[in-house]
Amino acid sequence: MDKLHERARAIRLAIFDVDGVLTDGRLYFMPDGTEFKSFNTLDGHGIKMLMASGVETAIISGRKSPLVERRAANLGIKHLIQGREDKLTALSELRQIIPVEMHEIAHLGDDLPDLPVMRRVGLGMAVASADAFVREHAHGVTQAVGGAGAAREFCELIMRAQGTLEQAQAAYL
Template sequence: MIKYIFLDVDGVLTDGAIIYGEHCGEIKNFNVRDGLGIKLAIRLGYEIFVLTGRNSNVTKQRCKELGITNVFQGLDNKVKIYEEIKRKYNFSDNEAAYIGDDINDISLLKKVGFSATVNDAPDYVKDVVDFIVPVDGGKGAVRVFIEEIIKRNGQWEKVLSFY
């Protein structure tokens, strides 16, 4: 049973575009459906972790809004931090899921119990995952990923009872 959910940011929680404004700094586009999916997972007791290669105040702000306290930015090696987290929380790979979209995600995608990527990921990423989300990054892909985990864990009826 999946209990620990790991998320990439750029290309997964966003469409991968990064806009720099002269007076407003960095701008990223997050999808509200992903936010609700994350909040549902937290409400059900899942631990959510964000792992990203970039450092971004915008990402930090979005995670704070969603209640994600485990945010790791500026990572060169996502497997290394994953292994540290795994030791700290004492879980097995089979209890973890990860969604990523690029070459720097492949090692972790191969390690976790349930791996996924977005519809617009390169084929070499799609070739190593368990599940290809049928939407592009930034278009609600994380929501679909989380709903798939919830359904596989037999908790969908519980989610429906919330509303």
């Protein structure tokens, strides 16, 4: 088994960034100042399958958006921290609520503010469209880009390593 799967086997908490990970990273603003984001349904279902397999999930985002609150609620993600550039401090706060060891945490990110967390957790991965420096320092890089299946790939990697993916998929046959 390769090192990525070894790391993924221990994961009990998966953390996702939003812009550039759960979305394609583009920010859309309407003339009246409202914004909208595009989320991928494959990513969403991957997150739901991961949660059903027993892995906790959370979002830590540097920006704050009611759209992210709605998406997290829609997916059943209970732990949402927004508007936090210092993601390492946010992770520390999250660990007060979810008692897990650092090696039991996975993080999927795309930009420099994600790196402090990605470098300290058990499985720090970057999306294919991530900043080159971030990709270079990640434990692994998804084949898919942010907002287009990268989160699903990340979830399935964890589930495959933990032996829960085939059973989750079989439920649909």
